[in-house]
Amino acid sequence: MIKKRIIFALLYQDGYFYLSRNFKLQKVGNLKWLINNFGFGKTSNHIDELICLLVKKNPTQEDKEVFFKDINELRKKIFIPLTLGGGIRNFKDISNYFENGADKILLNTALYEENLSKEIAQIYGEQSISLMIDYQSNENNIDKIFINCGLEYKMVLSEFFIKMKNIKFGEIIFNSIENDGTGNGLDLRILRKIPEDWKKKPILLMGGAGKPEHIAEGLKNDDVSGIITANLFNFLGKGLEESRNMSIKQKIKLANFSSELIL
Amino acid sequence: MDTQICGKMITKTKVGIIDYGAGNLGSIYNAIKYLNAPTEIISSPKNIDQFSHLILPGVGSFGTLSLNLKKKNWPDEIKKFIKKGKSLLGVCVGMQLLFEQSDESIGSTGLSLIKGTFQVFNETNNLPLPHIGFNEVIHNKTPIWKGIENNSPFYFIHSFKITKTNDDVVTSKTTYGDDFISFVEKDNVFGSQFHPEKSHYVGLKLLKNFLELQN
Numbered sequence: 001m002i003k004k005r006i007i008f009a010l011l012y013q014d015g016y017f018y019l020s021r022n023f024k025l026q027k028v029g030n031l032k033w034l035i036n037n038f039g040f041g042k043t044s045n046h047i048d049e050l051i052c053l054l055v056k057k058n059p060t061q062e063d064k065e066v067f068f069k070d071i072n073e074l075r076k077k078i079f080i081p082l083t084l085g086g087g088i089r090n091f092k093d094i095s096n097y098f099e100n101g102a103d104k105i106l107l108n109t110a111l112y113e114e115n116l117s118k119e120i121a122q123i124y125g126e127q128s129i130s131l132m133i134d135y136q137s138n139e140n141n142i143d144k145i146f147i148n149c150g151l152e153y154k155m156v157l158s159e160f161f162i163k164m165k166n167i168k169f170g171e172i173i174f175n176s177i178e179n180d181g182t183g184n185g186l187d188l189r190i191l192r193k194i195p196e197d198w199k200k201k202p203i204l205l206m207g208g209a210g211k212p213e214h215i216a217e218g219l220k221n222d223d224v225s226g227i228i229t230a231n232l233f234n235f236l237g238k239g240l241e242e243s244r245n246m247s248i249k250q251k252i253k254l255a256n257f258s259s260e261l262i263l
Numbered sequence: 264m265d266t267q268i269c270g271k272m273i274t275k276t277k278v279g280i281i282d283y284g285a286g287n288l289g290s291i292y293n294a295i296k297y298l299n300a301p302t303e304i305i306s307s308p309k310n311i312d313q314f315s316h317l318i319l320p321g322v323g324s325f326g327t328l329s330l331n332l333k334k335k336n337w338p339d340e341i342k343k344f345i346k347k348g349k350s351l352l353g354v355c356v357g358m359q360l361l362f363e364q365s366d367e368s369i370g371s372t373g374l375s376l377i378k379g380t381f382q383v384f385n386e387t388n389n390l391p392l393p394h395i396g397f398n399e400v401i402h403n404k405t406p407i408w409k410g411i412e413n414n415s416p417f418y419f420i421h422s423f424k425i426t427k428t429n430d431d432v433v434t435s436k437t438t439y440g441d442d443f444i445s446f447v448e449k450d451n452v453f454g455s456q457f458h459p460e461k462s463h464y465v466g467l468k469l470l471k472n473f474l475e476l477q478n
Contacts, residue, residue: 001398002396002398002439003398028332045463048396048418075290077297079290079294079462080418080462081418081420081458096478098286098322099287100286100289103287103290103461115447121324123323124322124323125323125422126422127393127421127422129419130284170393171393199391200386200392200393202393203391225391255416257465258464258465
């Protein structure tokens with residue numbers, strides 16, 4: 001049967017990878033640093049997929065080229081599914097993202113562009129589209145969606161489920177701005193806000209995972225297909241391996257990647 | 264990936280990866296290069312005689328890709344290639360295209376190398392669709408599966424599947440609500456619904472076995 005997924009997200013801007021806390025970015029290191037200090041090549045043994053996001057507001061074409069250059073280097077020795085996103089604004093961007101290694105592309109700000117998802121689905125198939133919803137609740141427990149690196153308010157979540165009924169996509173990610181980078185755990189409460197007909201596609205959660213227990217807890221939920229974390233400090237190194245092992249011990253169905261295999 | 268791999272060049276092997284507008288070819292290309300086999304991305308069937316193996320990757324819709332293949336006369340050239348005893352591997356939509364039709368694009372036809380029609384997954388199973396993630400493949404221990412444990416996980420990302428084909432085709436099975444065919448072999452034609460280039464070590468192992476079949 002299908003397995004659940006543990007996904008790592010790398011946040012990127014101008015040659016560097018970043019930590020994020022409530023969407024405020026802190027520079028950590030460049031690609032060389034990432035590979036040297038965290039043995040990134042080994043990390044890919046313990047995750048199901050990798051997401052690389054260009055987290056710059058209104059990135060230029062040049063910004064994207066710099067992003068692609070590092071991504072192409074990174075993916076030379078990693079043979080796992082890769083989602084690329086951040087900075088996609090129109091259909092012209094799409095082929096660039098695919099050509100530079102995307103198996104799936106991620107739509108966040110651009111998902112509200114009428115017809116864009118339809119155009120992408122027609123050529124590449126709807127399974128190639130991941131939607132990302134960055135949200136935050138206010139004091140009245142109303143969840144609001146923000147776009148463009150969390151800087152612009154778009155609409156309330158409940159409105160989204162009505163207005164965006166016709167959007168074409170493969171899976172949807174709910175990313176909690178409030179929990180982002182806090183290490184306090186994921187916002188599982190959001191699952192109760194998702195209407196049943198939106199649960200027909202895989203749902204993934206992101207934002208707040210700080211330790212293996214959080215990932216296991218999230219994956220246990222029947223509505224959740226995968227958990228995403230971008231927490232470089234807490235998870236690169238041993239963290240992802242521990243998360244995977246802990247989840248498997250708790251009888252969560254995850255793929256077993258044999259690293260002993262001699263080719 | 265710090266695994267031990269065969270350091271020797273696989274001799275006489277040269278892999279052509281068909282570029283027909285089906286999205287990301289880089290991953291397959293990187294995988295074949297990692298396995299130390301000479302490889303080239305080719306956008307026309309001119310000079311395909313130089314290759315020992317062809318790979319038909321596929322990210323996209325059946326209809327669009329079937330059209331693209333025909334534009335450059337790939338169907339005839341691929342059939343000639345296979346008749347010479349050389350091997351072909353279709354991946355994901357590339358596997359769909361080995362067959363006759365897909366409900367994804369009514370009216371379009373594939374290469375018809377294998378009998379069958381792709382259909383959408385049964386929605387009454389209440390499983391999220393598309394089928395995205397790692398899932399287990401139950402295989403028949405044929406040479407292409409050498410060194411790969413049964414029930415190994417491979418990466419799937421698709422909305423359409425095939426359940427029936429003719430008897431002379433060896434099939435491997437995966438379950439997602441319903442059972443469906445996740446890998447096919449008919450003589451020297453192979454199709455994988457999953458992405459071996461995205462499936463960690465077992466995926467690379469499968470690709471290596473494919474490359475070594477014709478030695």
